[in-house]
Amino acid sequence: MSKVETIYLKDYKKSEFTVKTCDLVFELFEEHTQVTNLMSIIKVDKNCKNLVLNSVDLELIEIYLNDAKLDESRYVIEKETLTVLDVGDEFKLIIINKIYPQLNSELEGLYKSGNIFCTQNEPEGFRRITPYIDRPDVMAVFKTTLVANKERYPILLSNGNRESNFRLDDGRHGITWFDPHPKPSYLFALVAGDLGVIEGKFITKSKKYVRMYIYTDKGNESKCKHAMKSLKEAMKWDEDVYGREYDLDLYNIVAVDSFNMGAMENKGLNIFNSTYVLADEDTATDANFMGIQSVIAHEYFHNWTGNRITCRDWFQLTLKEGLTVFRDQCFSADLNSKEVQRIEDVKALRERQFVEDSSPTAHPIQPNSYIAINNFYTATVYEKGAEIIRMIYTLLGEEKYRKATDLYFQTFDGQAVRTDDFLWAMSSAGGVDLKQFERWYHQSGTPKLKVDEKFDGGKYTLTLTQIVPNAVDGSAQKPYFFPLKIALLDESGKEIEKKTLIVSKEIEEFVFKTSAKPILSINRDFSAPIIIEQTHNNYAFLMKHDKNSFVKYESAQSFGVETIEAMMRGEEIDEEFVKSYGHILDSEMDLSYKALLLELPSVLAIMQREEVVDFEPIYEAKEKLQKHLALTFKEKLLEIYTQNHKPASKELDAKSIGERSVKNRCLKLLSALESDEVIMMANAQYNGSITMTDRVAALDILENSSPEFSAVALEHFYKKYKDDTLVMNKYFSILAASHRDGTLDRVMALQNDDAYNELVPNLVRSLIGVFARNYKHFHAKDGLGYRFVVDKMIDIDKINPQMASGLAGAFKIYEKLNSVNKKLMKTELDRVVSEPSISKNVYEIVSKILKID
Numbered sequence: 001m002s003k004v005e006t007i008y009l010k011d012y013k014k015s016e017f018t019v020k021t022c023d024l025v026f027e028l029f030e031e032h033t034q035v036t037n038l039m040s041i042i043k044v045d046k047n048c049k050n051l052v053l054n055s056v057d058l059e060l061i062e063i064y065l066n067d068a069k070l071d072e073s074r075y076v077i078e079k080e081t082l083t084v085l086d087v088g089d090e091f092k093l094i095i096i097n098k099i100y101p102q103l104n105s106e107l108e109g110l111y112k113s114g115n116i117f118c119t120q121n122e123p124e125g126f127r128r129i130t131p132y133i134d135r136p137d138v139m140a141v142f143k144t145t146l147v148a149n150k151e152r153y154p155i156l157l158s159n160g161n162r163e164s165n166f167r168l169d170d171g172r173h174g175i176t177w178f179d180p181h182p183k184p185s186y187l188f189a190l191v192a193g194d195l196g197v198i199e200g201k202f203i204t205k206s207k208k209y210v211r212m213y214i215y216t217d218k219g220n221e222s223k224c225k226h227a228m229k230s231l232k233e234a235m236k237w238d239e240d241v242y243g244r245e246y247d248l249d250l251y252n253i254v255a256v257d258s259f260n261m262g263a264m265e266n267k268g269l270n271i272f273n274s275t276y277v278l279a280d281e282d283t284a285t286d287a288n289f290m291g292i293q294s295v296i297a298h299e300y301f302h303n304w305t306g307n308r309i310t311c312r313d314w315f316q317l318t319l320k321e322g323l324t325v326f327r328d329q330c331f332s333a334d335l336n337s338k339e340v341q342r343i344e345d346v347k348a349l350r351e352r353q354f355v356e357d358s359s360p361t362a363h364p365i366q367p368n369s370y371i372a373i374n375n376f377y378t379a380t381v382y383e384k385g386a387e388i389i390r391m392i393y394t395l396l397g398e399e400k401y402r403k404a405t406d407l408y409f410q411t412f413d414g415q416a417v418r419t420d421d422f423l424w425a426m427s428s429a430g431g432v433d434l435k436q437f438e439r440w441y442h443q444s445g446t447p448k449l450k451v452d453e454k455f456d457g458g459k460y461t462l463t464l465t466q467i468v469p470n471a472v473d474g475s476a477q478k479p480y481f482f483p484l485k486i487a488l489l490d491e492s493g494k495e496i497e498k499k500t501l502i503v504s505k506e507i508e509e510f511v512f513k514t515s516a517k518p519i520l521s522i523n524r525d526f527s528a529p530i531i532i533e534q535t536h537n538n539y540a541f542l543m544k545h546d547k548n549s550f551v552k553y554e555s556a557q558s559f560g561v562e563t564i565e566a567m568m569r570g571e572e573i574d575e576e577f578v579k580s581y582g583h584i585l586d587s588e589m590d591l592s593y594k595a596l597l598l599e600l601p602s603v604l605a606i607m608q609r610e611e612v613v614d615f616e617p618i619y620e621a622k623e624k625l626q627k628h629l630a631l632t633f634k635e636k637l638l639e640i641y642t643q644n645h646k647p648a649s650k651e652l653d654a655k656s657i658g659e660r661s662v663k664n665r666c667l668k669l670l671s672a673l674e675s676d677e678v679i680m681m682a683n684a685q686y687n688g689s690i691t692m693t694d695r696v697a698a699l700d701i702l703e704n705s706s707p708e709f710s711a712v713a714l715e716h717f718y719k720k721y722k723d724d725t726l727v728m729n730k731y732f733s734i735l736a737a738s739h740r741d742g743t744l745d746r747v748m749a750l751q752n753d754d755a756y757n758e759l760v761p762n763l764v765r766s767l768i769g770v771f772a773r774n775y776k777h778f779h780a781k782d783g784l785g786y787r788f789v790v791d792k793m794i795d796i797d798k799i800n801p802q803m804a805s806g807l808a809g810a811f812k813i814y815e816k817l818n819s820v821n822k823k824l825m826k827t828e829l830d831r832v833v834s835e836p837s838i839s840k841n842v843y844e845i846v847s848k849i850l851k852i853d
């Protein structure tokens, strides 16, 4: 890689020009698309002479300035810019250019997903469509006319409302769309294709009638029902909880198979990865249904937190993403189970964000610099960002938080703002000083909190010490301000004290009067995104008695981790843990929650606690513990399985989902016995169940325990679903995650499967991405796992750099690896950075992992 340019927040400058209106005409042909872009532009900085437009890979045809054609001496084309020389204070500019969406494999800008034309413009895709001031603080009113062959592309969509249509005599037709809301270019979208559709309606609280349409490939219409239901739920929730109404007459969603991310909130025209739209019980798992509900809601919520109020610059990304993730988490918690949702959120944070935060790619939720902005749609900006908003919510309380968000919407509607503006609204309406709190936006790494307890003579003293890691550049960072929910329990589990402590100093001391030494329940609900360092042996007690569903879960996890760590040191299995596990099995509780409590800590969770990571000892100890639990509780596990196994049921209510979840957890644990009995059960479940949840769970067990049965079931599965790409994703994932010998060879061979296609990100993620998280085979000591993934990363980088840098995420663990794995990984990663044509996306991540300059 030659020189790379780093972009700094401190270099932010206001735009010298602004675009008032942008009228676009797209003529979509089979080989190319012609774009006519008419902009009315105003000079903001009167000292400025030339207009610089972003322009990437565009073939310029001609330019008109106030209706006069410009000759070539009046503009300059450089690698990523088009500069128009000597422009006035207010002018009209027409640019006509050509693009090649059919050849666009990066899936940014205008591209084709199968036979559908679609766009992805966040963060910087619009500059690949037409020359523009492509930054979020330039907001214009867009009018868009699409022209295409009527037979092939009967459906033509863009943002806003449909204005007019016309027919041409060459078989083409045209439709004009108008979006009255000024918006940044990243929210622009268009779609053209021959699509099926379902329709819905919603009446807002002020009695406005909104029509909703979900478009998909023909034949999939019936799979859009759950998405439509979710959209209505989201609209209602945002009215009830945030007082936010939808602001157009029309809400369109289009599902496409080729999409780099999950979904995109384009104004009035969301474009979705089909994974987050299409579902029925035969082809989608319970987790898929939940995922659809939350992603549909997330993109809908952006209409206020993102679109109406957008980001001044991309360093502010967490302003819209952290806040919107927090909103979608609360939505899912309200509609489903609060306790399960909170645990799932924390699990996701730890599995992805904590790993990032302890690596050289750590960054604050508001970064200071980037090379490729696409790399900053991270777990830190999103999930940690959501935790920061949640802390504000906890500090303010429900009522004041609502006042503060009202103030935020009222003050900044229609503007492109900064996280500081959001914090201003929170602190002024919330009546809380957030000055020190701001450090959460500017510092990186996960703070630890050391807990010391002392009891004497009716006085319980809690001493908390913040251990704040250094920044990636080695500089020291300062203590944080955060809410810490705690309770003190007596020996029967009763809460004798319940409080939200405010921690702000490096060392804090809290004193309580109690008659006997209490048991501490700390960081309840995970009130702050920190790591608690505590040495005690109360886990069994808390697992049994704590009324806080999060701490109960957390104690089970911590106890599990400690048990496994002790086994890794060669100690016997801690029977106290086994007993506590048995107690959970015997207890009555919500079944989805129970399934979570019964889940042993992930290898990743254990690994995070180690200074130096070696995978084999971790999963060997974990497997041994699993087997021991399965043996000890065989009868009980079988009983729970039998009670909850209802193969003919495909209901999606909480109870049915809970039943599937807990019985599949039991079956998975039982599979550690490697007995024929359990294999037969899994096989019967595969053949007899009517839900995808049950079939996938059974397949996974068969694949990992019986090559013979697995082969038969997989063949059946393949035959049945080979034409359904969303189901094939599951097929590839099961095989790529397999712990069986020979997995790497099978993954390599699967690349030639008819159902596989390297151009489709979902498939790459299911096969290569999932393999890169298969710690057993990816980290194999022959180094072949690393070599394979790096080979793929280099290949795929040529097709789609964003997809390739996604694969680079699997290497973020580098620094913590044992010397053998580290050396093997380094050899492969060195190949990446010395690849002359490597993209800046991949270069940025890999060079940071290897700490190159």
Ligand code: BES
Binding pocket: 122, 123, 261, 262, 263, 264, 265, 294, 295, 298, 299, 302, 321, 325, 374, 377, 382
């Ligand atoms: N605005 C993003 C989509 C996006 C992601 C654009 C990355 C450009 C680069 C969208 O709102 C989003 O956050 N989507 C998530 C799913 C969401 C539920 C967290 C995604 O695509 O993963």
Ligand code: ZN
Binding pocket: 298, 302, 320, 321, 324
């Ligand atoms: Zn988002």
